[in-house]
Amino acid sequence: MPKLVANDIAIALKKRISLGEWLENGRMPPERDLASEFGVARNTVRRAVGMLEDDGTVVRHVGRGTFLTAGNPDSMAATVARMEGTSPADMMEIRQLLEPAAASFAATNASAGELNAVREAHKIACASQDMPTFEHWDAEFHHRIFACSRNDFLKEIHNLMRILRNQRPWFEMKKRSFSEERRATYCSEHQLVLDALLARDSEGASAAMLTHLRTVERNLLGR
Amino acid sequence: MPKLVANDIAIALKKRISLGEWLENGRMPPERDLASEFGVARNTVRRAVGMLEDDGTVVRHVGRGTFLTAGNPDSMAATVARMEGTSPADMMEIRQLLEPAAASFAATNASAGELNAVREAHKIACASQDMPTFEHWDAEFHHRIFACSRNDFLKEIHNLMRILRNQRPWFEMKKRSFSEERRATYCSEHQLVLDALLARDSEGASAAMLTHLRTVERNLLGR
DNA sequence: TATAAATGGTTCACTATTGGATCAGGTAGC
DNA sequence: GCTACCTGATCCAATAGTGAACCATTTATA
Known part of the structure; x- marks a missing residue:
């Protein structure tokens, strides 16, 4: 002990x-x-x-x-404590609301440097060979998109989601669902998001992100 | 080896x-x-x-x-701490993403009892004479809609927003923006949301909620 | 009401744990 | 042999835990 x-x-x-x-x-x-x-x-x-x-x-x-x-x-602490118990399914539902919006905002608001940071994360994730490295840069890709959404509250909500996703139930799930094939799928879907961002196509970015999240949800929750 | x-x-x-x-x-x-x-x-x-x-x-x-x-x-607490500093404009933007979705979910998922609770809150808010009472039941109306969205994570995010909205910068803002005319506007807009919920019209509920939130944003932020 | 017990607040000297740094050797591969 | 790396050891500095005493406030009891 x-x-x-x-x-x-x-x-x-x-x-x-x-x-x-x-x-x-x-x-x-x-x-x-x-x-x-x-x-x-x-x-x-x-x-x-x-x-x-x-x-x-x-x-x-x-x-x-x-x-x-x-x-x-009504206390902050109690709210956050309850959040730690929310189900992955519920969170994925909300991700599908927020992340396409974040991508859309990013397409409109991001600076060239910020988009470059997104591209970098994407490149490293695609090139990574082991699961931990991919996980990290995959998360970083999403995070950097939120970072250029120019909405601080949205950024912090994503932060919360990221923290929750690094905890128990998620870990098991991600471990189970990881495969080389899925990694490749994620990379190509990320590419579509990135292309739309670079083209400043906010609707396209939103749509591409939604498609990606639906794939993730299917893989994680097995639906 | x-x-x-x-x-x-x-x-x-x-x-x-x-x-x-x-x-x-x-x-x-x-x-x-x-x-x-x-x-x-x-x-x-x-x-x-x-x-x-x-x-x-x-x-x-x-x-x-x-x-x-x-x-x-620690980062959970730090994230929440940073949230306390986010601007009303940013939060209103996110409310316009989440609340229409919550209304849509509620139209689909709410039980008759839950919808009744929403109606009750609406009725009391409309009948209230002073600003604090109206504020309370107005918030309760929104809260009860989230409560029947059947998504725990969404509910908790709304809880966070509610707590933040009860803090300093918001309070001043709400006090400034309150008027009898606006209260009447809010009541009629709430009525439209409620009608859509009762009709189980999820698209209508979502649209009515979005309209309402745009009014609120205009009033609060003076745009 | 007066007294005692319970409870959190504070401090202190002491010990244990832990990362930081360095050095003299040993070993394997080129 | 040269190089790179690991080994084993030692000492340092920062932090945490221990055990004890005493204080201040509240609550229970005689």
């Missing part, structure tokens, strides 16, 4: 909170109890709980205790 | 990272552990990890450890 450090304890606590523990009165056990339960010093628990406090999962009161805020469905 | 050199170890590590290892807390084992696991000297591991660091797969901190840059649990 790996040694527990503050960060691990913070993660363990978050998990237990998200599983509904301590929900009946919204109160966490005293730090001293948690310390003995995890078998670490109270200082360590304090740092872990401090992390939860920092991201708004919890509030502390001297003499009273530590209380969950996650019970409040 | 060929002898392991730093490059081999870098490749092995990358592979294990790409397969999702160490993803739960984003932390790699200490170099000394990796060295004994691979059966090589720590210097060799150091060079391998150095390669991962060079291509950005990993960051190292003296005394703390080596951490994956993807799946970094």
Whole structure:
């Protein structure tokens, strides 16, 4: 068993909170109890709980205790926590709404340098030989398109999606669905997107992106 | 068995990272552990990890450890923090992408009870006399439409937008833009959305919502 | 009401862990 | 032999965890 450090304890606590523990009165056990339960010093628990406090999962009161805020469905922290549990199918549906739009914006707004960055990512992805490298530059290709959409909010939503896609359920899925043939398909579809972007054809970029995402969805979800 | 050199170890590590290892807390084992696991000297591991660091797969901190840059649990919070700074114009642009889709989904998927809840919110909003009450039920109307879209990710994105819209710059803006005339406009536009939902007309719902959002954008941003 | 217990907040000295850096050797391939 | 690489070892610097004590506030109890 790996040694527990503050960060691990913070993660363990978050998990237990998200599983509904301590929900009946919204109160966490005293730090001293948690310390003995995890078998670490109270200082360590304090740092872990401090992390939860920092991201708004919890509030502390001297003499009273530590209380969950996650019970409040309107908190940022609770919203993000719930997002981590959304299904790949739901996310793919939203990607198909947002990414074609991002491609369309990019076709209109991108600078020549930004488009060049997109082309670079595409080139490296196509040339890559192993799955991790391809994964990375594939993601980078999509990211750079969002980056030239000139809409900060859209960029951040994509960031959220990217983070979620790097977590558990997605990983298994991507691993299963990867094959040399699919990689080639993705490359040619990316090429069509890129061509439309370079031609400043926003409708074409949008359509090409949608086609690509439908392929991805089919591969990932097996439909 | 060929002898392991730093490059081999870098490749092995990358592979294990790409397969999702160490993803739960984003932390790699200490170099000394990796060295004994691979059966090589720590210097060799150091060079391998150095390669991962060079291509950005990993960051190292003296005394703390080596951490994956993807799946970094902090970046979620950072992303949300950046979102708080996005401009109303950018968010309105994205609302015009997502809300018509949500309305369309709702027209298809909502249960009779859910549609009733939407109607209730609409009715109270129309009947309300003061700005805070109207604001609340107006938001609730939109929220309940998302609630019957049957896409959890979409719902949570809307939640994020709602939280952001209740913060500073938006509040001032909404206060400035409020007028009795506009309230009446919103009510009649909501009515059109509601009618389409009740008629299970997904295209109509989408179009009515888009029209409404364009009105809101004009009023808020003064265009 | 007065007192005690519970609980989070703070600090301190000490130890353990971990990445950073360097050096003198050994080994394999050209 | 030359070169490139790995080995084994040592020391350094930064960070984290330990255990303990004491404080401030709140809550329960006599």
